[in-house]
Amino acid sequence: MSGKPWNSAEFEAQLRSKGDRYHIHHPFNIQMREGKLSKSQLQGWVANRFYYQVNIPQKDAAIMANCDDRETRRRWIQRIMDHDGFGENAGGIEAWSRLGEAVGIDRDQLWNQSLVLPGVRFAVDAYVNFARHAPWQEAVCSSLTEMFAPEIHKQRLANWPKDYPWVASDGLNYFRSRISLAERDVEHGLEVTLKYFQTRAQQERALHILQFKLDVLWSMSDAIAAAYPNDRKKAA
């Protein structure tokens, strides 16, 4: 496949247009947004997403390990600290585990990953493996689903207090913290991607990589939706 390369603005627009395949449009997320999930469904989602959270810093460490550019590593390392925490900052994984407590999951059960579904494990592992084996710039490109994440975090912050009032408000701190961090991450991820993928064929490869990552997230939602059917009692 060939053709004229897209200029930077066109290429970025092509990447952003992939947002219509984001898991924000997955039926499970639509139910979540509409306040239709039962407590056990919400718990199932939180427990399974935890596996994604704990793997993100390993994914980022894999990118660092493959990256021969010191300037990139100096910025990328911040992502690992965001999730693992440093000093007084407990970090994103801990914040997610507080969300687990807020939805009523036993801490041991969350941390021992006994609730993680095979399909979720398979999808997340595929993402980490991609980062281990692909050129680091391709792995950076695969993180760009974060372009679409602030919107999904904002949805949860807007809707959960009214739809799921039984979830303690400090459980939502993870979502609060991620909005600005995701925006910062995307700025860097786009910088790398727009520079690295130059020819039209390379740019189209970038779109395929982004689609792979969208599929990772979609598959996680598929697995969770199948394992946790709606068991919410209908209002009389």
Ligand SMILES: O=C(O)c1cc(C(=O)O)c2c(n1)C(=O)C(=O)c1cc(C(=O)O)[nH]c1-2
């Ligand atoms: O809640 C979400 O829907 C969602 C999605 C994504 C994403 O789009 O990959 C991330 C996150 N959250 C997130 O919290 C996060 O830290 C994160 C890191 C990355 C990444 O690929 O490096 N994606 C995401």
